[in-house]
Amino acid sequence: MKKSNQEKKALEILKILKQLYPDATCSLTYDSPVQLLIATILSAQCTDERVNKVTPELFARFPDAESLANADREVLETLIRSTGFYRNKAKNIQGACQKIIEDFNGKVPRTMEELLLLPGVARKTANVVLAHAFGINAGVTVDTHVKRLSQRLGLTKATDPVKIEKDLMGLLPQEDWENFSIRIIYHGRQICKARTPNCQECKLAYLCSFKD
DNA sequence: ATCCCGAGGG
DNA sequence: CCCTCTGGAT
Structure with missing residues (x-):
C-alpha cells in the first residue's frame, strides 16, 4: 500500500527525532x-x-x-x-x-x-x-507533550487524546510507536515548549506550520 | 466542564 | 503575584 503524505511526514519527523535524541528512554526510575x-x-x-x-x-x-x-x-x-x-x-x-x-x-x-x-x-x-x-507496543503514549506537538506539526486535527492516539497509530509503524512518543516528549520539554516554543532552534520547523 | 494539588521560576 | 509543569475521574 502506498504511503500517504501524512505518513511520510510522520516518518520524517521520527527520523529527525532519532538523530536528535538517539538515547532517549523513559526518564522515570523504577525497579519493577x-x-x-x-x-x-x-x-x-x-x-x-x-x-x-x-x-x-x-x-x-x-x-x-x-x-x-x-x-x-x-x-x-x-x-x-x-x-x-x-x-x-x-x-x-x-x-x-x-x-x-x-x-x-x-x-x-x-x-x-x-x-x-x-x-x-x-x-x-x-x-x-x-x-x-x-516491551509491548499496544498504542502511542499521548501525554500533554505528544498532544501539543502532534497538533502543531499537523499530524492530527483532533483534540481528544484517544483520537490523537488513533491518528498517530495510523501514521507510524507499530515498532516505532513508543520511539515516537518518548522522543516527541523530549523535544516538547526542550524545544517545542507549551508557552514559548523555540522555533529558531527547532530542527522540525521546516515541516511545521505552527507559528505562535 | 470541573475538580484534584504542590513546587519552582520570573 | 503570576505562570508553567509528562492525567484521570466525576
Missing part, C-alpha cells in the same frame, strides 16, 4: 513493573524529575504491591505530597495495588484492557507500562 506503574500514576501533571525525587524513599519503604496496599494512607500521602494531587494519587495507588493482588495474582497485568480496570490508570499510563515494563 509495579514501581513503574506507581511512578507513572505519580507523573500526572508533574515532571518526571519531581517524581524521581519521591520514589526512592517511597519504594525503599514500600517496594511492592502488598506493602503499598497495606501502607498507612497518611504516610503514603506525605511521601508523595510534592507531586501534587496527592490525595487522589494515594487513593489510586492503593486501589490499584489492591486490585492487582486480588484480581491479577499480584502481577501487573500485561494487556491494555486489564490495565484500564485499575483506578487512576487510563491509556496514557497503560501505554507507558506496557511499552517500558513489558
Whole structure:
C-alpha cells in the first residue's frame, strides 16, 4: 500500500527525532513493573524529575504491591505530597495495588484492557507500562507533550487524546510507536515548549506550520 | 466542564 | 503575584 503524505511526514519527523535524541528512554526510575506503574500514576501533571525525587524513599519503604496496599494512607500521602494531587494519587495507588493482588495474582497485568480496570490508570499510563515494563507496543503514549506537538506539526486535527492516539497509530509503524512518543516528549520539554516554543532552534520547523 | 494539588521560576 | 509543569475521574 502506498504511503500517504501524512505518513511520510510522520516518518520524517521520527527520523529527525532519532538523530536528535538517539538515547532517549523513559526518564522515570523504577525497579519493577509495579514501581513503574506507581511512578507513572505519580507523573500526572508533574515532571518526571519531581517524581524521581519521591520514589526512592517511597519504594525503599514500600517496594511492592502488598506493602503499598497495606501502607498507612497518611504516610503514603506525605511521601508523595510534592507531586501534587496527592490525595487522589494515594487513593489510586492503593486501589490499584489492591486490585492487582486480588484480581491479577499480584502481577501487573500485561494487556491494555486489564490495565484500564485499575483506578487512576487510563491509556496514557497503560501505554507507558506496557511499552517500558513489558516491551509491548499496544498504542502511542499521548501525554500533554505528544498532544501539543502532534497538533502543531499537523499530524492530527483532533483534540481528544484517544483520537490523537488513533491518528498517530495510523501514521507510524507499530515498532516505532513508543520511539515516537518518548522522543516527541523530549523535544516538547526542550524545544517545542507549551508557552514559548523555540522555533529558531527547532530542527522540525521546516515541516511545521505552527507559528505562535 | 470541573475538580484534584504542590513546587519552582520570573 | 503570576505562570508553567509528562492525567484521570466525576
